[in-house]
Amino acid sequence: MNCLLCGSNFQSPPTWRSLILYELAAYACSRCWSKFEKAETEIDFLNFKGTRYEGAVDSVTSLYSYNEAMKSYLHQYKFLQDVALSHIFAEELRHVFEKREGIVVPIPMHPEKLVLRTFAQVDELLNSAGIPFQHILAKTATSEQGKKSKKERLEANPLFEVIGKVEELNYILFDDIYTTGATIHHAAKVLKETGARRVDAITLIKG
């Protein structure tokens, strides 16, 4: 079969390999696969201590680091809109979500951005992994976060509003990348304010 990343033809692994390895290898060749850098770690977010976001997030786990291979993966997936690439990390995601208990809530895109990008990339990663999720958050404004300083971002108006029912349960936010943490903290805060018991976050990448 052909590697979704480089297009080269590769052999499926021999049968003695585990099912997980088989499924991982089924979408990308081992050479491409080896370029990703695994970083399944909990992120510390001490920079939110003392801000009004303190306590909003209970934990953040990221699976991979943002290296060159991941940069080009994201570019191909998000900007060149190669929806098939949502399968690459499906098995990994399934594995990490299996260990958690809670309602999965993907970070939503602004509707205008969704039109530009044609598909919701964050949702599609979950769909490919067969992970059920609920859309209970909506984006309130187009984020121009890049133009603002960290302080301005933190003090900005809420980025999200709740559009579904939040119960006294555990929630797991999911996003493609964790960079400053502002997105996750904003989302967690509105969930906590509307009754969520616990809010953990999982991201594919640590930026």
Ligand SMILES: [Zn+2]
């Ligand atoms: Zn390849």
